[in-house]
Amino acid sequence: MDSRLVSAISQVVNELFPVEASLVISDDRRYIYYQPSRQIDLKIRPGDEIKPDSVTYKALVIRRKIEEQKDSRVFGVPYFGVSVPILEDGVPKGCVTAVWPKRPLLATSYLTVRTMDRWIPIPFEAVVYLEAQNRKTFVKAMHAEGYHKYNLTELEFSLPGHRFVRCHRSYIVNVDSIAEIHPDSHSTFLLVMKDGSKVPVSQTYASHFRRLLGF
Numbered sequence: 001m002d003s004r005l006v007s008a009i010s011q012v013v014n015e016l017f018p019v020e021a022s023l024v025i026s027d028d029r030r031y032i033y034y035q036p037s038r039q040i041d042l043k044i045r046p047g048d049e050i051k052p053d054s055v056t057y058k059a060l061v062i063r064r065k066i067e068e069q070k071d072s073r074v075f076g077v078p079y080f081g082v083s084v085p086i087l088e089d090g091v092p093k094g095c096v097t098a099v100w101p102k103r104p105l106l107a108t109s110y111l112t113v114r115t116m117d118r119w120i121p122i123p124f125e126a127v128v129y130l131e132a133q134n135r136k137t138f139v140k141a142m143h144a145e146g147y148h149k150y151n152l153t154e155l156e157f158s159l160p161g162h163r164f165v166r167c168h169r170s171y172i173v174n175v176d177s178i179a180e181i182h183p184d185s186h187s188t189f190l191l192v193m194k195d196g197s198k199v200p201v202s203q204t205y206a207s208h209f210r211r212l213l214g215f
Contacts, residue, residue, distance in 0.1 A: 020037055020038075020039045020100060021037055021039075021098040021099060021100055022034070022035060022036045022037045022039070022040055022041065022042065022098070022099040022100075023035040023096075023097070023098060023099075024042070024044060024056060024081075024095075024096070024097040024098075024099060025094065025095070025096055025097075026050055026056055026060075026094055026095045026097075027093065027094045028060060028092050028093055028094060029049060029050060030046075030047055030048060030049055030050060031044050031045070031046055031047070031048050031049075031050060031056075032046050032047075032094075033046060034046060037099075039100065039101050040077065040079055040099055040100065040101045041077075042075040042076075042077065042079065042099060043075065043076070044075075051074055051075070053070075053073070053074055054070070054074050054075070054081070055067075055068050055070060055081030055082070055083045055097055055099075056081070056083050056095045056097045058083070059083035059084065059085045059095050059097070060085055060092045060095050063085055063087060063090070063092055064085065064208060065082070065083065065084045065085070065208065066082075066083055067080070067081070067082045067083075067103075067157070067161070068080070068081060069102065069103055077101075078101070078102070079099050079100065079101060079102075080099070080100045080101070080102050080103040081097050081098065081099050081100075082097065082098045082157060083095050083096070083097040084096050084097075100157075103157065108121075109123060109124050110122060110123055110124070111124070111127060111139050111148055111155075112148070113139045113144070113145070113146030113147055113148050114146050114147050114148075114149070115144075115145075115146040119146075120144050120146055122139060122141045122144055122146075124159070124160065124163060124164075124174070125163075125174075125176065126141045126142050126143070126144075127139060127140070127141050127164075127174045127177070128140045128141055128142060128173070128174060128177045128193050128194065128195050128197060129171055129172065129173045129174065129177070129193060129197065129199050130148075130152060130155060130164075130171065130172040130173075131152070131170055131171055132151065132152040132169070132170040132171075133147070135151050136148065136149065136150075136151060137150060137151060137152050137155055140195070140197060142177075142194070142195055152170070152172060155172070156172055159172070163175060163176060165209065165212060166205060167189075167191065167199065167200070167201040167202070167205050167209055168199070168200050168201060168202045168204075168205060169202065169204070171199050171200065173191060173193070173199055175212075175213065177193050177194050177195070178191050178192075178193060178194070179192050179193060179194045180192040181201075181213075181215070184200070184201075186203055187203055187206055188200065188201055188202060188203050188206055189201035189206060189209070
């Protein structure tokens with residue numbers, strides 16, 4: 001993988017992921033970039049072969065994004081990893097993995113958002129969608145809206161995966177709040193939510209979205 005591409009990927013990922021996450025970039029056989037965090041260090045060295053049973057290895061094999069908690073048998077310490085393979089015509093060419101000591105979880109089943117003059121706790125089931133805006137997250141609910149202090153990526157790994165789905169770089173939707181799914185241009189979709197709002201499904205997430213919802 002070209003060194004300039006690795007640098008560009010690492011810069012983008014560092015903007016998206018919180019500083020608590022370690023960052024791993026690989027090609028299809030070896031680790032080529034590693035940035036440990038203060039929270040966890042897997043002692044990876046660029047040039048090392050990808051370890052079998054690691055989250056990176058599995059993402060390359062199944063060719064889709066995965067999230068898994070791993071025990072200490074792989075790297076000597078337990079970790080939670082989120083891996084996204086880089087595909088070229090369906091062939092895995094590399095992988096980007098974010099690593100935490102354990103899966104980030106919210107303490108409650110609510111998202112507390114800030115409005116102009118107050119805070120409002122919104123239960124998960126009332127959320128329609130979440131949108132990335134200026135390093136914060138705009139939360140749209142059936143009868144309220146406001147901004148959450150965490151960015152979209154931080155929230156993504158803290159929300160229940162059976163209910164919330166990433167459908168675009170800037171959007172996560174509550175699947176229970178989808179009213180209709182419309183085909184759009186270039187193999188993308190447009191979601192009409194139960195409150196009437198519309199959310200795009202980008203080409204990057206379209207295949208995963210279709211598999212998840214079974215259509």
